[in-house]
Amino acid sequence: MPRQITSFSNETVKRLRGLRDKKVRKGEGLFLAEGLRILAEARDSGMLPEIIAYSAAAGVHPLAAEIIAAAEARGADVIETTPDILSKMSGKDNPQAILGAYRQPDMALAAIDRAAAPLWIVAQALRDPGNIGTILRTGDATGAGGLILIDDSADPWSVEAVRASMGAIFTQTVASARWEEFIAWLREGPGQLVGTSLNTSHDYLDPDYDQPCFLLIGNESQGLPPSYEAECDLLVKMPMLGRADSLNAAVAAAVMAFHVRASWRNRS
Amino acid sequence: MPRQITSFSNETVKRLRGLRDKKVRKGEGLFLAEGLRILAEARDSGMLPEIIAYSAAAGVHPLAAEIIAAAEARGADVIETTPDILSKMSGKDNPQAILGAYRQPDMALAAIDRAAAPLWIVAQALRDPGNIGTILRTGDATGAGGLILIDDSADPWSVEAVRASMGAIFTQTVASARWEEFIAWLREGPGQLVGTSLNTSHDYLDPDYDQPCFLLIGNESQGLPPSYEAECDLLVKMPMLGRADSLNAAVAAAVMAFHVRASWRNRS
Numbered sequence: 001m002p003r004q005i006t007s008f009s010n011e012t013v014k015r016l017r018g019l020r021d022k023k024v025r026k027g028e029g030l031f032l033a034e035g036l037r038i039l040a041e042a043r044d045s046g047m048l049p050e051i052i053a054y055s056a057a058a059g060v061h062p063l064a065a066e067i068i069a070a071a072e073a074r075g076a077d078v079i080e081t082t083p084d085i086l087s088k089m090s091g092k093d094n095p096q097a098i099l100g101a102y103r104q105p106d107m108a109l110a111a112i113d114r115a116a117a118p119l120w121i122v123a124q125a126l127r128d129p130g131n132i133g134t135i136l137r138t139g140d141a142t143g144a145g146g147l148i149l150i151d152d153s154a155d156p157w158s159v160e161a162v163r164a165s166m167g168a169i170f171t172q173t174v175a176s177a178r179w180e181e182f183i184a185w186l187r188e189g190p191g192q193l194v195g196t197s198l199n200t201s202h203d204y205l206d207p208d209y210d211q212p213c214f215l216l217i218g219n220e221s222q223g224l225p226p227s228y229e230a231e232c233d234l235l236v237k238m239p240m241l242g243r244a245d246s247l248n249a250a251v252a253a254a255v256m257a258f259h260v261r262a263s264w265r266n267r268s
Numbered sequence: 269m270p271r272q273i274t275s276f277s278n279e280t281v282k283r284l285r286g287l288r289d290k291k292v293r294k295g296e297g298l299f300l301a302e303g304l305r306i307l308a309e310a311r312d313s314g315m316l317p318e319i320i321a322y323s324a325a326a327g328v329h330p331l332a333a334e335i336i337a338a339a340e341a342r343g344a345d346v347i348e349t350t351p352d353i354l355s356k357m358s359g360k361d362n363p364q365a366i367l368g369a370y371r372q373p374d375m376a377l378a379a380i381d382r383a384a385a386p387l388w389i390v391a392q393a394l395r396d397p398g399n400i401g402t403i404l405r406t407g408d409a410t411g412a413g414g415l416i417l418i419d420d421s422a423d424p425w426s427v428e429a430v431r432a433s434m435g436a437i438f439t440q441t442v443a444s445a446r447w448e449e450f451i452a453w454l455r456e457g458p459g460q461l462v463g464t465s466l467n468t469s470h471d472y473l474d475p476d477y478d479q480p481c482f483l484l485i486g487n488e489s490q491g492l493p494p495s496y497e498a499e500c501d502l503l504v505k506m507p508m509l510g511r512a513d514s515l516n517a518a519v520a521a522a523v524m525a526f527h528v529r530a531s532w533r534n535r536s
Contacts, residue, residue, distance in 0.1 A: 041511060130398070134516045143509030164516070171511050205530050238526070242408030243309060243439050248432070251406055251522040254515070258506070258523045259530075262473050 002054075002068070002078040008088065012079050016053055016089045019101055022155050029104050031157035032089070033169070035096035036064050041167030042102065043067050049100025051077045055086055057097070064098050071100070091159065104157050107176040109148070109185045117145025118211035119260060121253055122182070122193075124228065125219040129154040133164025134250035135217070136172045142257040146173030148214075150182055183231055186214065194260075195224055195232035196252055198245060204236040209260045217253045270322075270336070270346040276356060280347050284321055284357045284369055290423050297372050299425035300357070301437070303364035304332050309435030310370065311335050317368025319345045323354055325365070332366050339368070359427065372425050375444040377416070377453045385413025386479035387528060389521055390450070390461075392496065393487040397422040401432025402518035403485070404440045410525040414441030416482075418450055451499055454482065462528075463492055463500035464520055466513060472504040477528045485521045 005013060018024040019032045030050065033039060039049070040063055048071045054064060072078050086095035105111070114120065121139050126132055132154055136147055149156065153176065156162075162169050177185070186193060192210035196217060216232060218224035223246065229235055238247065238255060247255070273281060286292040287300045298318065301307060307317070308331055316339045322332060340346050354363035373379070382388065389407050394400055400422055404415055417424065421444065424430075430437050445453070454461060460478035464485060484500060486492035491514065497503055506515065506523060515523070 044511070134519060137512055137516055138519055140510030140512045141506070141508045141515055166512055166514075168510070168512060205533065238409070239529075240409045241411030241529070242436070243312070244405060244408045244434055244436060246434075247409055247522070248402045248405055248518070250516070251402060251519060254519040254523055255526045258527070261507075261509070262527075265473065 002080040005079045005081045005085070008085060012051060012053070012077055013081065013085055013089070016051060016099070016101055020091055020159055022158065025104070025155065025157050030101045031104055031162060032099055032101055032159055033162050034090050034099040034159070036061055036098055038162070038167045039067050039098060039100050042100070042170040043070065045170040047102060047170055048074055049076055049102050051101040052098065053079050053081050053086060053089060054098040055083050056080055057083050105174070107174060109175050109177050109182065112146065112148070112173055112175050114145070114189055114191060114212050117143060118213065118264070119144040119257060120146060120148060120212060120214045121217065121257065122148045122150060122214050123153070123217045123249070123253065124150040124224060126153050126249060127220050129156070129158040129161035130164045131220065131248070131250040132156050133161040133169070135253045136165040136168040136174070138250065138254040138257055139172045140168035142261050144172065144257060146175065148182060149174070149176045150179050179228060192233045193231065194234045194236060195229050196238060196256060197224060197229050197235045198237060199229060200235040200237050202234070202236045204238050204256060204259060207234055207236060209263055211264070213260055215253065215256050215260065217249055220249045270348040273347045273349045273353070276353060280319060280321070280345055281349065281353055281357070284319060284367070287369055288359055288427055290426065293372070293423065293425050298369045299372055299430060300367055300369055300427055301430050302358050302367040302427070304329055304366055306430070306435045307335050307366060307368050310368070310438040311338065313438040315370055315438055316342055317344055317370050319369040320366065321347050321349050321354060321357060322366040323351050324348055325351050373442070375442060377443050377445050377450065380414065380416070380441055380443050382413070382457055382459060382480050385411060386481065386532070387412040387525060388414060388416060388480060388482045389485065389525065390416045390418060390482050391421070391485045391517070391521065392418040392447070392492060394421050394517060395488050397424070397426040397429035398432045399488065399518040400424050401429040401437070403521045404433040404436040404442070406518070406522040406525055407440045408436035410529050412440065412525060414443065416450060417442070417444045418447050447496060460501045461499065462502045462504060463497050464506060464524060465492060465497050465503045466505060467497060468503035468505050470502070470504045472506050472524060472527060475502055475504060477531055479532070481528055483521065483524050483528065485517055488517045
């Protein structure tokens with residue numbers, strides 16, 4: 001049975017609240033996801049939270065009740081609490097009525113089966129967790145297998161990234177690696193590494209893209225290091241018709257991912 | 269000559285700081301832009317700030333000195349201040365060394381010359397100022413003429429929107445209108461209104477897009493109201509290959525804008 005908790009100093013409340021901090025997330029190996037829609041996405045992808053906090057202030061949605069029951073049956077810690085306390089945990093003024101703490105999956109490259117999808121997104125040193133979440137959401141929409149985070153990156157398990165992913169954090173494989181490690185892994189099997197760059201005359205609309213295609217997106221302010229570009233099988237440029245010389249990283253990833261998918265549409 | 273200001277209670281400091289508030293921005297008719305890169309973009313687009321604050325703590329870049337001199341010559345209020353005070357104004361821990369307050373341009377539809385560009389982006393009830401800025405940046409990259417904000421929208425003059433636009437706030441025309449007003453204006457001249465929707469079987473890759481094309485993007489969580497979809501000349505769907513049923517609004521705008529441009533590439 002759920003425990004009723006109305007105290008901010010309760011241990012489970014403090015533990016959940018702590019998960020907004022990267023070090024605590026890393027230590028616990030857990031991350032927070034909020035809202036029935038995302039918790040249902042997780043359940044449909046085979047994942048249940050280890051801790052759930054919810055408010056019954058506006059009633060409990062039948063789907064929420066199902067997830068709570070399923071998680072309890074698997075030994076989850078479940079607390080019923082107040083909107084105020086949920087607000088403190090999520091850092092939002094208008095919190096969702098339910099949130100869960102999930103186990104972070106293994107982020108080793110070895111967890112990736114490159115044959116499982118024709119498209120993978122690789123992002124280097126992303127700084128903005130919202131961009132990571134948005135790229136995961138785009139990956140889900142374009143049938144990518146997942147996202148490989150290269151070098152030091154914002155935390156994909158942060159509340160902001162999970163929120164922006166709209167549930168795709170549960171459907172996309174997420175891996176993390178240093179560049180050298182990634183290149184060594186990539187070259188062990190098939191895969192075309194495609195970088196987006198200003199330092200090329202190849203328009204992104206022209207090439208035939210291979211499968212699996214690994215789309216490499218550079219850091220928000222610096223773009224890709226020259227030595228990383230040199231390693232790519234193909235560099236392509238998205239034409240910039242205005243005064244700006246770059247795109248938002250999540251936008252660049254999406255335009256490339258949708259175009260590559262579209263280029264395969266009439267493939268036999 | 270710039271005045272040296274080191275007091276948080278100085279009137280110009282308070283005035284600039286106040287511009288982070290929407291009501292104050294509206295009352296003053298000004299907005300804040302930060303950073304030499306964006307101020308240079310503004311200058312190259314013919315706009316100079318009415319107020320400038322900068323720090324000489326790390327020296328003054330020659331380009332900053334040029335902009336400061338040009339603005340002063342036009343009667344701008346210029347203050348030299350501390351990084352701490354700049355931080356208070358911008359709300360950032362590591363503030364840019366220069367910021368300016370600019371006059372908000374007229375946002376009436378009448379300010380738009382639809383013949384000036386083949387592509388315009390129209391966004392309905394956007395809630396996230398970051399999305400507005402990102403869409404402006406995409407509009408610049410795809411040669412759009414500007415962004416028309418429909419109904420109640422986040423403020424394009426907010427610090428977050430200006431920052432995400434990376435200077436495109438100065439190169440794109442920004443207008444604001446109620447839906448009925450927009451439709452009446454649109455139908456007075458040429459223009460194909462293209463909505464993105466799940467309620468159609470038309471894949472976005474198939475149609476011939478007319479010029480000028482008005483791309484209509486729906487609110488982040490609700491999408492377009494059915495009555496707005498009914499008004500579109502064309503509804504198209506971006507295929508969703510995963511579990512998610514929607515895209516980030518700025519991503520949807522970018523994928524459509526880049527595709528429409530690409531579809532025109534071989535046009536005579």
